[in-house]
Amino acid sequence: MPIAKKSKNKGRVFFCGAGACQAAITPRGELKLCLMIESPRFKILPGGIKTAWKRLSGFSRRIELSRGRDCLSCRLIEECKWCPARSWLYDRSFTSCVPELKIQALRRKASAAKKRKKKQKIKE
Numbered sequence: 001m002p003i004a005k006k007s008k009n010k011g012r013v014f015f016c017g018a019g020a021c022q023a024a025i026t027p028r029g030e031l032k033l034c035l036m037i038e039s040p041r042f043k044i045l046p047g048g049i050k051t052a053w054k055r056l057s058g059f060s061r062r063i064e065l066s067r068g069r070d071c072l073s074c075r076l077i078e079e080c081k082w083c084p085a086r087s088w089l090y091d092r093s094f095t096s097c098v099p100e101l102k103i104q105a106l107r108r109k110a111s112a113a114k115k116r117k118k119k120q121k122i123k124e
């Protein structure tokens with residue numbers, strides 16, 4: 001997911017649209033938020049895809065309502081490759097900080113600042 005897209009939907013946990021306009025289907029016929037998130041899964045049969053989708057999007061909305069942890073208020077969010085799936089893989093939450101990503105984001109920020117300084121020097 002491009003960073004620009006992330007900043008555009010900064011207020012949302014699933015800025016990518018998982019559970020709002022997209023989902024994944026497992027080989028067992030279950031609907032889930034995305035390929036990387038294994039739980040929850042909602043069986044498509046016997047209720048049908050509409051029922052499964054309602055349950056999935058309801059779950060996604062409840063997360064949106066109860067959001068407010070680490071990543072959504074982080075000053076590094078523009079440099080960070082975070083997404084809810086990365087938090088889920090890290091500690092089964094959807095909003096926690098992933099230390100490895102934080103280190104990478106800090107490096108990216110520092111390198112961008114260095115480049116800016118270099119450009120400024122060339123101009124002077």
Ligand code: SF4
Binds near residue numbers: 082101
């Ligand atoms: S993973 Fe850590 S560094 Fe990255 S946005 Fe979340 S809180 Fe910030």
Ligand code: SF4
Binds near residue numbers: 016
């Ligand atoms: S991997 Fe992340 S950005 Fe991609 S669909 Fe899953 S939650 Fe959204």
